[in-house]
Amino acid sequence: EPEVTQTPSHQVTQMGQEVILRCVPISNHLYFYWYRQILGQKVEFLVSFYNNEISEKSEIFDDQFSVERPDGSNFTLKIRSTKLEDSAMYFCASSEGRYTDTQYFGPGTRLTVL
Amino acid sequence: AQSVTQPDIHITVSEGASLELRCNYSYGATPYLFWYVQSPGQGLQLLLKYFSGDTLVQGIKGFEAEFKRSQSSFNLRKPSVHWSDAAEYFCAVGGRSGGSNYKLTFGKGTLLTVNP
Numbered sequence: 001e002p003e004v005t006q007t008p009s010h011q012v013t014q015m016g017q018e019v020i021l022r023c024v025p026i027s028n029h030l031y032f033y034w035y036r037q038i039l040g041q042k043v044e045f046l047v048s049f050y051n052n053e054i055s056e057k058s059e060i061f062d063d064q065f066s067v068e069r070p071d072g073s074n075f076t077l078k079i080r081s082t083k084l085e086d087s088a089m090y091f092c093a094s095s096e097g098r099y100t101d102t103q104y105f106g107p108g109t110r111l112t113v114l
Numbered sequence: 115a116q117s118v119t120q121p122d123i124h125i126t127v128s129e130g131a132s133l134e135l136r137c138n139y140s141y142g143a144t145p146y147l148f149w150y151v152q153s154p155g156q157g158l159q160l161l162l163k164y165f166s167g168d169t170l171v172q173g174i175k176g177f178e179a180e181f182k183r184s185q186s187s188f189n190l191r192k193p194s195v196h197w198s199d200a201a202e203y204f205c206a207v208g209g210r211s212g213g214s215n216y217k218l219t220f221g222k223g224t225l226l227t228v229n230p
Binding site: 004006033035041042043044045048056058091093102103104105106107108 | 217
């Protein structure tokens, strides 16, 4: 069964450093998403992406964040200058269509900012 | 704004017992409702979803959920719990939020412990 994959599974970085989290969505899916879950808190929507542009972003998704689909298979989340409060589990998801289509989630990348 | 409340942070049941996990939502129109399960170190796996039609939906692993519009609820049930069901369960509501796409809003999750 096709699945969303994410790399790395765990990333440790120093505050102020840039990190790139990578995702490979399911191959025929057209809509892509990033969510995050700070330890002990809810899973929160960050951004959705379609047709090579951001469809929607939350207020969390400030100028420090960016997303890109650099090729036909990868979908990346970049944090330019990490802060301690960026430490969280980051989930990538994809869906075939919108509205009624199910979002399929990857296993997540745990980001630890020291 | 859409929101989801899962009133129970942690539930413990005995193997073989029945299970009901509560979920209440707030959404201005007809919601799309989901239950996801997360095992340790794993991603979020979809258990079931409700979009329209029959208010009782069946999912994987023997789970079902009932949409009750009058109570704004979407509770998850299983008649007989197995030890492998121990995990964290998330209820989510989706819907159009003004853009050309839609986002999921999650509850805080309910951690299920199963005693032998």
